Amino acid sequence: MKFLFVIIDDRELDCYIAKKNIMNTGLCADAKIFYDALSALSFIKDDAVTDEAIVVLLDIMMPVMNGFQFMDEFEKLSHQVKAKYKIVAITTSLDKADISGISNYPSVVGVLKKPFTSKALMQVLQPILPPQL
Amino acid sequence: MSDKIKVLYLDDELNNLIGFKASLRLDYAIYTAQNATEALAYLDKNPDIRVIFCDQRMPEKTGVEFFEEVRSVHPHPIRILLTAYADIESVIEAINRGHVFRYVKKPWLDTDIISAIEEANKFYLANSMLSVKNEELRKAYSELDKFAYSVSHDIRGPLVGISGGVDLALQSNNIDEIKEILVLMEKSVSKLDAFILNMHDYYSLERGELKITAIDFNDLVKETRAIFDIYAKSAQIDFEIEVKQNEEFWSDAISLSLIINNLLTNAFKYQKKEEPDKKVKLSIEVFRGSLTIAVSDNGTGIDPKYQDEIFNLFFRASVQESGSGLGLFNVKSCVSKLNGTIQVNSVLNEGTIFTVVIPHK
Numbered sequence: 001m002k003f004l005f006v007i008i009d010d011r012e013l014d015c016y017i018a019k020k021n022i023m024n025t026g027l028c029a030d031a032k033i034f035y036d037a038l039s040a041l042s043f044i045k046d047d048a049v050t051d052e053a054i055v056v057l058l059d060i061m062m063p064v065m066n067g068f069q070f071m072d073e074f075e076k077l078s079h080q081v082k083a084k085y086k087i088v089a090i091t092t093s094l095d096k097a098d099i100s101g102i103s104n105y106p107s108v109v110g111v112l113k114k115p116f117t118s119k120a121l122m123q124v125l126q127p128i129l130p131p132q133l
Numbered sequence: 134m135s136d137k138i139k140v141l142y143l144d145d146e147l148n149n150l151i152g153f154k155a156s157l158r159l160d161y162a163i164y165t166a167q168n169a170t171e172a173l174a175y176l177d178k179n180p181d182i183r184v185i186f187c188d189q190r191m192p193e194k195t196g197v198e199f200f201e202e203v204r205s206v207h208p209h210p211i212r213i214l215l216t217a218y219a220d221i222e223s224v225i226e227a228i229n230r231g232h233v234f235r236y237v238k239k240p241w242l243d244t245d246i247i248s249a250i251e252e253a254n255k256f257y258l259a260n261s262m263l264s265v266k267n268e269e270l271r272k273a274y275s276e277l278d279k280f281a282y283s284v285s286h287d288i289r290g291p292l293v294g295i296s297g298g299v300d301l302a303l304q305s306n307n308i309d310e311i312k313e314i315l316v317l318m319e320k321s322v323s324k325l326d327a328f329i330l331n332m333h334d335y336y337s338l339e340r341g342e343l344k345i346t347a348i349d350f351n352d353l354v355k356e357t358r359a360i361f362d363i364y365a366k367s368a369q370i371d372f373e374i375e376v377k378q379n380e381e382f383w384s385d386a387i388s389l390s391l392i393i394n395n396l397l398t399n400a401f402k403y404q405k406k407e408e409p410d411k412k413v414k415l416s417i418e419v420f421r422g423s424l425t426i427a428v429s430d431n432g433t434g435i436d437p438k439y440q441d442e443i444f445n446l447f448f449r450a451s452v453q454e455s456g457s458g459l460g461l462f463n464v465k466s467c468v469s470k471l472n473g474t475i476q477v478n479s480v481l482n483e484g485t486i487f488t489v490v491i492p493h494k
Contacts, residue, residue: 011290011291011294011321012317012320013291013294013295013297013298013314013317013318013320013321014290014293014294014297016298016313016314016317017294017297017298017301020301061286061290063449063450063451063456063458064449064450064451092286092289092290092293093286094289095282114290114293114294114297115293115294115296115297115300
């Protein structure tokens with residue numbers, strides 16, 4: 001099973017690393033990078049609804065629209081759209097309130113702390129993977 | 134007149150009011166009222182009244198009752214009770230309950246009143262000093278919180294990225310890929326460095342003293358010109374500096390440079406990529422003892438909904454370029470330290486003008 005990945009992070013280097021890590025999981029069909037949450041959101045809104053599952057790696061701290069604001073908007077979307085996206089929040093924050101705050105969004109399936117390895121990413125994605133044969 | 138201590142006296146007997154005012158008006162600004170409504174009106178209009186005298190026995194309510202009422206609306210003025218009777222019980226109770234600072238016996242001696250005012254004034258000043266200090270502390274704490282929070286993002290963020298980049302590079306045998314990673318890492322390093330420099334500015338501003346000297350602006354912008362000319366050339370931006378100074382101007386050179394450099398950095402940073410005719414202009418004019426610094430560009434402009442917030446600590450309005458969120462905050466602190474004003478005039482996608490006006494020191 002392969003996913004389309006969407007990376008939302010304002011730092012170029014972090015996007016690059018995230019992409020490499022995603023590739024290393026062997027789960028990736030394609031990865032799209034957005035340097036700001038607003039354009040990612042409009043991509044999601046415009047995206048034609050297919051059945052393909054999409055994994056979103058979302059940085060929490062970004063200027064203009066941060067991860068929390070992004071989730072506020074995302075949760076307003078239709079069930080059909082939301083069901084397709086598996087959101088993994090990515091953070092450097094050491095603040096517990098941040099981490100529990102972002103986990104409280106129903107559409108967030110997991111939280112990863114930067115720097116993360118492809119192994120850690122695999123672990124977070126485990127629950128959404130189909131059972132091994 | 135304005136620096137006299139303001140004193141309010143409430144008494145139902147007109148003669149007392151007249152006598153009080155006659156003997157004290159040279160040294161203090163005296164307001165007199167014959168009933169509570171009138172007294173409250175004075176307090177509403179003059180929140181800087183420092184001392185209130187009030188007679189205990191009045192027809193509508195007692196002095197203690199009046200003070201109890203005043204205290205909830207105007208807690209700062211110091212309350213002193215005047216009493217002709219041996220109302221010692223109610224006076225003691227009022228003092229103990231904190232409604233009254235002290236009391237003066239009627240008929241009073243001017244010296245008693247004067248010493249009461251002076252004592253009350255000292256108490257008032259100590260209290261207001263305390264609240265000023267409290268306010269400063271609150272501000273310092275809130276900035277400290279923001280700093281602690283930002284350390285995890287603005288300092289740890291690039292570091293974590295760099296360490297991730299090192300890991301990747303170590304695993305790779307592809308020299309082109311390693312170089313690609315190095316370029317990205319270099320960007321993170323310089324962002325981190327810029328952030329730390331801005332933070333250094335912030336601390337020197339908060340703790341530093343101003344050094345006032347005569348400023349020659351042609352001299353002051355020499356270094357600025359040298360730095361930004363290189364940048365302008367490589368980014369193909371038309372950069373112009375105009376200095377009009379025909380009179381002496383005294384101010385703090387370091388603060389002025391900080392203001393100019395931060396505004397210019399922003400003007401260069403927030404350019405439109407597709408604009409063929411990129412422009413940045415710095416104009417400095419000293420006229421009739423006042424300095425005007427204007428930095429204008431035809432760049433991306435600032436969204437009107439963010440224009441009120443751009444001077445806030447760690448606020449960032451742009452996704453295009455990464456800033457520290459300290460630059461304009463530092464500019465604003467500098468400008469306020471020099472008793473100046475800063476204005477922003479910006480149209481989205483057309484450009485921005487920052488105008489700083491600073492008076493002669």
